[in-house]
Amino acid sequence: MDSYQQNLQEEQQYLSRTLDFIGHELDREIRTLQNRKDDLLSLRKEMWENTVHFSTDFERLTEISQYLAVLNGQTTSYGTIYKQIEKYKKMLDTPYFGRFDFIEKGEAGREKIYVGLHNVVDEESYDILVYDWRAPISSIFYQFELGEAAYQAPKGTIEGNVLLKRQYKIHHGKLDYFFDCSLKIDDEILQEVLCRHSSSKMRNIVETIQKEQNTIIRDTNNELLIVQGVAGSGKTSIALHRIAFLLYHGIREKLSSNNILIISPNEVFSKYISGVLPELGEENVEQLTFDVLGTKVSNGRFNIEKRMEQLEWLIGCPAVDLVEQRKKSIAFKESNIFVELLNRLLLYYERNHIVFEDVYYAGKVIETKNLLRNQFLHDKIGRPIAKRLKRMEGMILDRIHPLRKERMFKIEKLVQKMDGHEFEIKSFSRLLSMKKSSGLMKKIRSFTQVDYFQVYRTLFDQEGLLKKLAQGLELPVDIESIIQSTRENLERGHIQYEDCAPLLFLKLKIEGNDMFSEIKQVVVDEAQDYAPIQYAVFDLLFKDARFTILGDIHQSIHKEVDISLYDNINQIFHKRKAIHLFLNKSYRSSYEISGFSQKILNLQQECISFERHEGKPLVLKKDSLENMDDAVVEDIHRFMKEGQRTIAVICKTMEESRQLHSRLKTFLDISIIASKDEEIESGAMIIPGYMAKGLEFDAVIVYDVSDCRYATELDRKLLYIACTRALHRLVIYYKDTKSSFLPDSSYFLL
């Protein structure tokens, strides 16, 4: 028998031993689950029979609550067993995907480490049949080749030697093939994985995580981890695997899924990525968009323009000068300078805008305005303004309280002397007292209540204030028109998206916040979409959290962003331990599509495309939109025949998408991704480019990339994003003259 046959036999034996064990454990867990279910039912029945269901009797209520405590405990353990069953079921399909043999320094024995989705441990023999991919020792599989290797164990660094590295393709419990690999995992299996068709939900990449990706997933050292990665380099995938990793290792620190939050670009994206954590055996974590955050933090007080609405306006508005003007306003309000201006505004407001008043009660001076002002300005703990004022209000009321009787006595005396109230001295006195008190409360509240919206308005309403506060800061040339249009919008109660972050910033600074105190880890995806002011808001909202921030500066569509964004973020969060890493290898698109997309950017970006070859992108001219429509319909039919599962026609705006959809839907089954509630599904769909961010499709058709429509730098980025969404096929149509951003004809077939 040759050595392959011998290895095969050994592997078959190991696989069947592992599957037998998992099958056995699965049966046991299913039995336990059934028993728990029976227990639960009988406990419920017992509770129903032995307790009263409506009672004001405290004793009986305590009885119920005792039952409920046991019931809760049993329900939780039922849930844990259920999850374990789900894990075993998955592992019966593919119990592991990799193995390496390791000799620890100073030890004689060679350990065979099989790596899979979860640990499989024989509690009786203490054998670990499969190691969870997140276990400390499993990092060797992703990080090292044959030879010397090390990993971090709880007791310190363990060094040793890797003697063998093997990968398996196991499907439905059957070993399809295996091979030994001495080098990185970018070989056959990765090729196979990347050749697959996309699906409507993002998939896990646990079998083929690359070395540089693994470093990011497993970093626990840093409080701030920033990743700049080219399109398709796996940023979102890494973010989700990192969450699964943190949950696995966070058991000791009691980190659970409700301590983690993802800031997501939009709801379509949130739905798209929502399958990965459950696939990895973890519960999903909450995802919030900045829009939702704005509504939550402001308690739904305003009707704030959505990010999509802002983008749609910027991309679709035909009045170029208006767009330019608004872009300048946006850039200003998102900048560090504006954050500084808001900080100065707060200082100014507390010193000059709060009009303290002398407080009298029962003819006595309770506090003088000077004393109140001094007290307020000499806060030594650095509490937020609103909290200081609330405390002051409390103090004043505390001093008034003991004087109430004295004053009531005085009022009664006065009422006694009045005509017409002889028979209602007490009640009339109380009425008078209440009237006086409400007048007093109004007076106190005139200086103890501060409204962040009014504070923001002051900046634009008070003549010359903004410029006065901006001394030494660089203001945009058209600051006057920015002030005026903001003033008008705020007056009308029209809150533009760019005013949302400043308002939240002021609210959090003025009122403080403990809304998200349970959040310990925040993941910000599409980091280039957020500006300094928004990061300042994140810093205030998630004060004690650690951050993982992933983005691509070349995919910013509403403004120019460069690498300094990340320095900015670093300064805003001022975390003690921070790291900035880069990913320059792209895995999504074929080699041809990736190279083509890089040309659109027209810059020397270091981007290595994974060598997966397919047909070149096509750039095709059409005489009219009707002909373009016909060609799109033909393409879609062709792609479907080829077996492409998801096909996206990417338009520039929502309006264009809607129009195209109404024209095409009579010829074929095509959906439109037009609102946040939509989900990517298999088949053909139309989507505006800015909504396609972060998503991917087997085939992409970019509609009408004529030079008059894709002309600005913003358009260039939109085009780049659209093209980098494609895995296997890319077709671009134009009318008359093609956009100058498209590579020249030597790059594609005409």
Ligand SMILES: Nc1ncnc2c1ncn2[C@@H]1O[C@H](COP(=O)(O)OP(=O)(O)OP(=O)(O)O)[C@@H](O)[C@H]1O
């Ligand atoms: N190590 C890997 N093994 C297998 N597939 C991978 C790996 N890394 C990335 N991919 C695949 O590459 C594609 C792009 O990944 P992902 O969406 O995470 O990248 P991204 O950097 O967030 O992209 P973008 O910035 O363009 O939205 C996905 O299909 C993902 O499964």
